[in-house]
Amino acid sequence: MRVRVFATPTALARALARDVAHALGTKPRLVLGLPTGGTPIPLYAELVRLHALRRASFRSATTFNLDEFLGIGPEDPQSYRAFMQRHLFAHVDISPRRVHFLDGKVRSRRAIRDECDRYERAIARAGGIDLQILGLGTNGHIGFNEPGRSLVARTHCTRLKPATRRANAPLFGNQTAAVPREALSMGMATILQARRIVLLATGLAKARCVERMIRGPVTPRLPASFLQLHRHAEVWVDEAAARNLEG
Numbered sequence: 147m148r149v150r151v152f153a154t155p156t157a158l159a160r161a162l163a164r165d166v167a168h169a170l171g172t173k174p175r176l177v178l179g180l181p182t183g184g185t186p187i188p189l190y191a192e193l194v195r196l197h198a199l200r201r202a203s204f205r206s207a208t209t210f211n212l213d214e215f216l217g218i219g220p221e222d223p224q225s226y227r228a229f230m231q232r233h234l235f236a237h238v239d240i241s242p243r244r245v246h247f248l249d250g251k252v253r254s255r256r257a258i259r260d261e262c263d264r265y266e267r268a269i270a271r272a273g274g275i276d277l278q279i280l281g282l283g284t285n286g287h288i289g290f291n292e293p294g295r296s297l298v299a300r301t302h303c304t305r306l307k308p309a310t311r312r313a314n315a316p317l318f319g320n321q322t323a324a325v326p327r328e329a330l331s332m333g334m335a336t337i338l339q340a341r342r343i344v345l346l347a348t349g350l351a352k353a354r355c356v357e358r359m360i361r362g363p364v365t366p367r368l369p370a371s372f373l374q375l376h377r378h379a380e381v382w383v384d385e386a387a388a389r390n391l392e393g
């Protein structure tokens with residue numbers, strides 16, 4: 147995996163926003179896979195800034211977000227859909243009909259399966275994902291592919307680990323108990339089918355996980371390690387997250 151180290155999270159965000167703007171310029175109908183979480187917030191802020199300067203246009207682009215909480219609707223301020231609206235979509239020229247999300251409001255197991263299948267078909271119909279941007283859970287998850295004895299290949303419903311629910315508490319008034327127990331997520335094969343992948347990790351809390359992801363074995367105990375199997379996977383980190391990679 148190609149590793150790029152930046153002095154600060156801001157420097158990383160600026161470089162990646164320029165990279166995305168360039169990709170949009172080269173291929174206006176770019177299909178982007180997008181993450182939520184704290185790490186990509188500076189990237190989205192920088193993309194909004196470049197858009198205001200007319201240096202990035204999303205007019206013909208398509209997006210697919212990685213995951214969504216089960217039981218939370220798109221209008222709910224705690225949804226990842228609302229997060230993306232706040233941080234990116236409301237401020238750029240993307241067409242709402244080309245923004246794709248998993249619908250967390252599905253109820254029956256049958257409806258959940260249908261929703262996951264619909265998402266896989268929508269990605270395929272869009273021609274697949276050109277650039278998938280990923281965050282990294284401190285437990286090694288990507289999307290909501292949580293560590294365990296096995297992984298699920300395709301878009302699916304998953305139980306969230308306690309650490310993941312704690313990490314998402316800020317969206318729910320700092321109440322971990324209010325964070326849904328289940329979520330819908332692209333699967334590992336869905337992610338690995340993207341033509342290019344850029345994983346972002348910033349801060350010391352990610353240093354150990356970054357080291358294991360790059361240097362350790364490929365294992366479902368650390369889902370991000372599967373990126374080692376991808377031809378065009380890049381890891382963009384700040385110096386803090388890269389600390390264990392020295393030497």
Ligand code: PGA
Pocket residue numbers: 182183184185186281282283284287288289313
């Ligand atoms: P974070 O989350 O960016 O808020 O650290 C990353 C993730 O859980 O994927």
